[in-house]
Amino acid sequence: MIAVKDRKIAxxxxxxxxxxxLIGTLAGLLQVFIRxxxxxxPAWLDYYQILTAHGVLLALIFTTFFIFAFFTTGMSKSIGxxxxxxxxxxxxxxxVTLFGTxxxxxxxxxxxxxxxxxxxxxxxxxxWFYVGLALFIIGTWISSFALIGHxxxxxxxxxxxxxxxxxxxxxxxxxxxxxxxxGVVATVLFQYIPWAFGWTDTINVELSRSxxxxxxxxxxxxxxxPAYMAWYLIVPKLLGVKVFSDSLAxxxxxxxxxxxxxxxxxxxxxxxGISNFWKFLQVVLTFMVIVPSLMTAFTMFANFEISGRxxxxxxxxxxxxxxxxxxxxxxxxxxxMAFFIPGGAGGIINASFQLNEVVHNTLWxxxxxxxxxxxxxxxxxxxxxxxxxxxLTGRQFTKSMQRLGFVQIITWTIGMLLMSTSQHILxxxxxxxxxxxxxxxxxxxxxxxxxGILTSHVTMAVGGSILFLSAMILMYIVIMTMFLSPKAERxxxxxxxxxxxxxxxxxxxxxxxxxxxxxxxxxxxxxxxAIPIGDMIQNAPPGSKGFITW
Amino acid sequence: xxxxxYEKIWLVFGIASLIVFLSVVGVSxxxxxxxxxxxxxxxxxxxxxxxxxxxxxxxxxxxxxxYQVTIVAMAFGYNAPEMKVxxxxxxIFKVTSTDVVHSFTxxxxxxNMMVVPGQITTKSYTFEKPGKYLILCNEYCGTGHHMMSxxxxxx
Ligand code: HEM
Ligand SMILES: [Cu+2]
Ligand SMILES: [Cu+2]
Numbered sequence: 001m002i003a004v005k006d007r008k009i010a011x012x013x014x015x016x017x018x019x020x021x022l023i024g025t026l027a028g029l030l031q032v033f034i035r036x037x038x039x040x041x042p043a044w045l046d047y048y049q050i051l052t053a054h055g056v057l058l059a060l061i062f063t064t065f066f067i068f069a070f071f072t073t074g075m076s077k078s079i080g081x082x083x084x085x086x087x088x089x090x091x092x093x094x095x096v097t098l099f100g101t102x103x104x105x106x107x108x109x110x111x112x113x114x115x116x117x118x119x120x121x122x123x124x125x126x127x128w129f130y131v132g133l134a135l136f137i138i139g140t141w142i143s144s145f146a147l148i149g150h151x152x153x154x155x156x157x158x159x160x161x162x163x164x165x166x167x168x169x170x171x172x173x174x175x176x177x178x179x180x181x182x183g184v185v186a187t188v189l190f191q192y193i194p195w196a197f198g199w200t201d202t203i204n205v206e207l208s209r210s211x212x213x214x215x216x217x218x219x220x221x222x223x224x225x226p227a228y229m230a231w232y233l234i235v236p237k238l239l240g241v242k243v244f245s246d247s248l249a250x251x252x253x254x255x256x257x258x259x260x261x262x263x264x265x266x267x268x269x270x271x272x273g274i275s276n277f278w279k280f281l282q283v284v285l286t287f288m289v290i291v292p293s294l295m296t297a298f299t300m301f302a303n304f305e306i307s308g309r310x311x312x313x314x315x316x317x318x319x320x321x322x323x324x325x326x327x328x329x330x331x332x333x334x335x336x337m338a339f340f341i342p343g344g345a346g347g348i349i350n351a352s353f354q355l356n357e358v359v360h361n362t363l364w365x366x367x368x369x370x371x372x373x374x375x376x377x378x379x380x381x382x383x384x385x386x387x388x389x390x391x392l393t394g395r396q397f398t399k400s401m402q403r404l405g406f407v408q409i410i411t412w413t414i415g416m417l418l419m420s421t422s423q424h425i426l427x428x429x430x431x432x433x434x435x436x437x438x439x440x441x442x443x444x445x446x447x448x449x450x451x452g453i454l455t456s457h458v459t460m461a462v463g464g465s466i467l468f469l470s471a472m473i474l475m476y477i478v479i480m481t482m483f484l485s486p487k488a489e490r491x492x493x494x495x496x497x498x499x500x501x502x503x504x505x506x507x508x509x510x511x512x513x514x515x516x517x518x519x520x521x522x523x524x525x526x527x528x529x530a531i532p533i534g535d536m537i538q539n540a541p542p543g544s545k546g547f548i549t550w
Numbered sequence: 551x552x553x554x555x556y557e558k559i560w561l562v563f564g565i566a567s568l569i570v571f572l573s574v575v576g577v578s579x580x581x582x583x584x585x586x587x588x589x590x591x592x593x594x595x596x597x598x599x600x601x602x603x604x605x606x607x608x609x610x611x612x613x614x615x616x617y618q619v620t621i622v623a624m625a626f627g628y629n630a631p632e633m634k635v636x637x638x639x640x641x642i643f644k645v646t647s648t649d650v651v652h653s654f655t656x657x658x659x660x661x662n663m664m665v666v667p668g669q670i671t672t673k674s675y676t677f678e679k680p681g682k683y684l685i686l687c688n689e690y691c692g693t694g695h696h697m698m699s700x701x702x703x704x705x
Contacts, residue, residue: 046693047696048690048692048693048695114693116690120650120651120689120690122649122650122651122667123650123651123691123692204668205651205666205667205668205669206666206668206669209651209666245554248553248557268664269586270586270587270588270653270662270663270664271587271588271663271664271666271669271671272587272588272589272590272591272664272666272669272670272671272672273588273590273592273666273669274588275588275590276579276580276585276588279586279588280576280579280580283572283575284572284576287568287571287572290564290568291561291564291565291568294560294561294564295557295561298556298557298560298561302554302557352575353575353579353585353586354575354578354579354584354585354586356586357586357587357660357661357662358660358662360662360664360688361653361655361662361688361689362688430655430657430658432655432686432687432688432696433688434688434689434690434695435688435695435696436695436696437696438686438696438697438699440684440686440699441699443684443699443701445657445658445683445684446657446684539590539592540592540668541592541593541594541595541668541669542594542595542596542668543668544595544649544667544668545596547625547649547650547692549625549626549649549650549691549692549693549694550692550693
């Protein structure tokens, strides 16, 4: 059990994460009904306001706060109780992040920032929305530096030793996050804020988009790496095995730093202002993440098989039945992994240069990120929630909560299968994303989209409703384990932090030499971005004034 | 660092497929000109209506086999009178925006162009089948985004 003071930090973060989850999923439910014309909004509420809230609250707020809760708990557990400074800065970081969140949310709710979570210029939100975003990022930096300080103190005390795997992976994720945020901080501080407050008249639109996506793609890996940490470190413990290979795990994580950043152009493949050469170069770099992804997949199957064989499984696939299916902490994450197989395959299609134009900005993309961040990441976080909250509150995770947990993950699975399948197909047929109900004056092509059984309005609405139901069950579990479940008193009632052992005897030391990895990361970023970004600045067209079109 | 034998096989196989795949994509892109829409030309977003070719939007014939369609996108519509083009000929679309970012997307085709103020997006496409094609905007541009559409007739 970690120190009470550290637990409070983690619990505060989880609390905010699930508050965002509650409002965000409610917005999701409204979206599916508005999209099929079953719901008319009152005049003071607009579809795009709701969609902005959904994207910001789930993709940015829920994920980030949850991730810091997980990091805080795991760092305290694996390298020791926080010192007073680390604790202080963790709280400062938490409050600044929360303050920024509230500021941005107030602007969205009051209709002054219906710019969606990508806030593309020259849509011009209230300046305070961008200030809120900046504070959000700065807050996460403060929390990040608190954890880095804690890690450095450990390394000073343990000279010549590799850090525990949890700490290593946390720091890898944080390093990637810090480098990635440079792009969004640059555009928000130097482009959006001066422009939104009227200190400059115009904005360089293409530059702002490129800086956003320099951040936008690694953002995806900021969600994914903590989920991978659960796959590498928590799952083996639930299976009763050790980490398959400490060095491989570390290598795959540093490769993610290298290849998740210099690739943002793959979100801009169909737009002007970037030459085909640079687009294609970044496409090639994008595909490099397949290497650490294959390593991760191999490790997962190795864990399953070793664990199954230990329990006496025979035959090629005998291990499958031996997996701990009755343990909701495991089954949830297993389903999350399974969703990532089609999710990753879809990603390959999206990033494939000329194939991108078939799917870009269609509902396919919406289907895609609901089976990457919306399920593999979110359901891994759910699987962590089942033990993380009771572990932190010292309450029991009762049998009835276990059962409810199963109902929750199964409903999420069914809802997501329905909703995302229909979105994928609709997207291939050409239906656009980010749209309120659009009949396009009953144009025959638009009517055709919704003709199929899987693509009918009903499927998406049923899927969305089941998902929302599942989200509410999860909220019930969260509130129970947070405040109401019986306190654990007997030792066997306490919930553990299932952290697998990792054998680092044969791990080469250079894997924890940050100078190497950060150096290569910046070199790759320089190669991929210096010339095209320089070109955008030097050959910029006259800038754009702001527009408020909502 | 120790790698399991099967893992080596798995990684070598994976990386080899990756190289083959990227080569196919690259060769098809650059030697057969299968590139997505784009272009490096810029324009003053406040002077679109005075700048050629956007001062005279619509269809124009460049030579026997090539037509150009010039379109000005704005919240929430497209300015390009009477879009009618022949099937089987190369059509070059040129689009820009006078306000925010939009898209120019023709349903059932591979024409899916981001339209960014200050930039001119170009795409060449040859329609195979005649018919009336739905044009729509698939990049969020404001309250009327889902109404932003038009039609092109291919004869
Ligand atoms: C109750 C569960 C959920 C439902 C019913 C739902 C529904 C939807 C729908 C219908 C859209 C598309 C709207 C459009 O393009 O017009 C959407 C967009 C989106 N969803 Fe969800 N969703 C759910 C959960 C999640 C989760 C858990 C995440 C991530 C953690 C997520 C992330 C997103 C993002 C990032 C967008 C894109 C927003 C944008 O285009 O600006 N959703 N969701
Ligand atoms: Cu990406
Ligand atoms: Cu639009």
